[in-house]
Amino acid sequence: MTRTTLMHTVTRPLAIAAVIALAAAGCTDNPTSGANGAGTQAGAGPVGVTITDEGCAVASTQTPSGAVTFSITNEGTVPNEFEILASDKLRIVTEKENIGPGTTVELTTGLEKGDYFTACKPNMVGALVGVTPFTVTQGEALAVDEDIQKLRDEAITDYTAYIEDQAGQLLAATEDFRDAYLAGDTERAQDLYVLARRHFERIEPTAEAFGIEEPGDLDAALDLRIQDLSAGAGTAVTDPELLARWTGWHRIEADLFSDDEAFRFPDAASRQRVADQLVEDTQTLYDLVTGAQDTASGPFEVTLEDVTLGAGALMEEVATGKIVGEEETFSHTDLDDFQANLDGARVAYGNVQKIVETEDPDLAREITDSFAAVQEELSTHQAGEWEDGTPRYVDYSTIAAVQEDAGPAPKDSEYTDAQRSLSLAVTALADELAQVPAVVLS
């Protein structure tokens, strides 16, 4: 909620601002081409900067606003850093670190009209050297970048449509699932369990936020795990009273997949009741997404922030829940969820990908590579295909240390190499996706 509020107050349409933030947000290896193609008005030619161990000479102390390129030569004997500071000399607007002695590098950044300072910092530490006022005058009118704004609008429209589509497919598949399940067709129901849940897993961060009375209550009704319920109640996971309060996908999963009699429904009526409620709650989710019904905080609306954070959030789902196998503790279909989370992340990121490619091509390349790496890692555990041609995965408990029937969690030392490989690939991707908001939202 807070994040959404924040989003509304800070959204700024100026592409130039995104360019500045982008350049400033780089880690130790700032992108030098951040403004390329961003549609900003090019400034004058490159501003020469000559670094020595004692000095930091800028060839011109004035330039028109827009994309400004600095050509920085380090004539000193130690690696150095070039910084552009705001008028308070404290805030770094952008910087280029680790410029080796004898090398020349370029730094391109978007600068608005205003007073700045340039400075150097030998070895990237200690006091600033050669602090010099630098003035950016009004250049040609800075056109609001219509392309970027258009991309942002499209991202929201497309992602909203995607969520509606998945919610619709989820509803239809859930009805099929209920029918097979109540008809006693166990094998079909077990397959449909995976196939239906994929649609939920693809939009999980959005679905999790939903509630009619309060945010999240619908998610609890649909997707609560018995481990969490029992931890809250302080009772065993097989406690009959606890089980009677439990609804949603995982309640049925326990009945459908576990060998433990304790997880069976006590009678046909309670089985029917939970299955029907699953469909009913899914219908509500669909109604909320499509606007037929209001959420606890008003009509459902996707923000650019939702799109931007969605991809990262989905990968965090994988990193925290799927890798350790606690999500599907009875069915061990975690890898199918994993694939669905990955699909969802790819779509969410795909909606802002063009913005990232425009503003930070290096990051965009890294993310594309990392998506491929996670998919490749996942593919090593494929076991055939579903009827729609999508990959089907092995039982997770055959390759991973997992929690069985909501029992004891594996010890930290028990996780397998397969889990470690998956985890490393996901972490690398999540780390890169975490940089997307700064590029897209700033």
Added chain:
Amino acid sequence: MTGRRDHREDAEPAPAPGQAGGGGPDAAPRSVGRRGLLSAAGAGILAGGMLGGFGGFAGGRASAEEPAPSDPLDRSYPLRGEHQQGITTPAQDYLFTAAFDVTTTDLDEVRRLMQQWLVAAEQMSTGDLVGGTPLADLQAVPRDTGEAWGYPASSVTITVGAGRSFFVDAEGRDRFGIAERMPEALADGVPRFAGEALQAERSDGDLVIQACADDAQVAMHAIRNLTRIAVGTAALRWTQMGYGRTSSTSTTQETPRNLFGYKDGTNNLKQEDGAEELGRHVWIDRADSGGERLAGGSYMMIRKIRMNLETWDRLRLIEQHEIIGRDKRFGAPLTVPDPTSGEDEFIDPDLAATEDGSPVIPRDAHIRVVSPHTNKGASMLRRGFNYTEGSDSLGRIDAGLFFIAYVRDPRESFFPILERMVSTDALEEYLRHVASAMFVVLPGVGAKDTMFGQALLS
């Protein structure tokens, strides 16, 4: 500029309320904020980087006119020099070591990691945050994790090394096209020793970072941020926290006690031993195997040694004395008949002394077994730390010694001494070696270098 960037609290690294006074209950008051420390440092750091090759007190903000701060929390050591920090630097109170598996197959990515690690390590060495002044972009993930914001440098040192598996994989295949640069000592590997119960997942590794500091949180901050930087290129393999340094590397320090209650490491090599002595025992020479790219480096030998504290605590004092070869109270060798002060600790043990025909310092006493006199003069620079990791399932404290030694060639010094120790040292009965690792510590970072291991990786 945008309004959001104008938040002073985002841009100004002032300590959070209540934080300036220190991070731990036992910490001395800290009035020096990071930024204050930095501006005072200025050029002193640069000069220190070139002059203070031995990483002594003369680093950081100290200059010729300005003596080293007496409070270790205010000390900082230059990252650049002939040798890396954290070896002869006076041993700090806390250690955090992490070993990494490199996950990329691209040498350029490894180089980029070494560049990024260097920049961050140099910044943290001065007490600065990673990335310097925090950027104020609310939409960006902060570059520094922030838990050392407002803390002084606290003598932090960061030391980087590479293991055998950095050069070749388990099948001996060249990983990055630099296998021929691997020194022989790494190629030979660590021999097996008696009494080992080594845990593979807690041993070895492609890369290592040793972070030491006089504040545990500052050491943790260093490892945490360097680990973050490595995501996608290298992954944590194991980590080790240590406290209560178990040796001193400078004559300015007292000999600390190990968890058996004894002063151990009295005869350690120290920075004051001088370049010649340290060159003989600690630093890789140009003429040594791999020396053309690794001269100035060292071998970091790690043994994680679980100590059976409960069993030891049931020994009579005389038995404890005879196993160690020293008196428990003052640390004097048993050949000092009636020790009365801490000075007695430094009296050379008379290994030949006998009483009633038996050696005063027993044949299997720890100090005799590891003494240079009984090891052809071989010596090592020890830099161990105690560790405690909760308790085991039998209700025993899981604790011991995280032993680190720096040597010029482990085949000449470390392995022979360890072999003697595991086969003849009475102390071994109370120890279990649970992890082992060997790394070549890269040479010092030169004034012009832009990455750790510049000579090795260029």
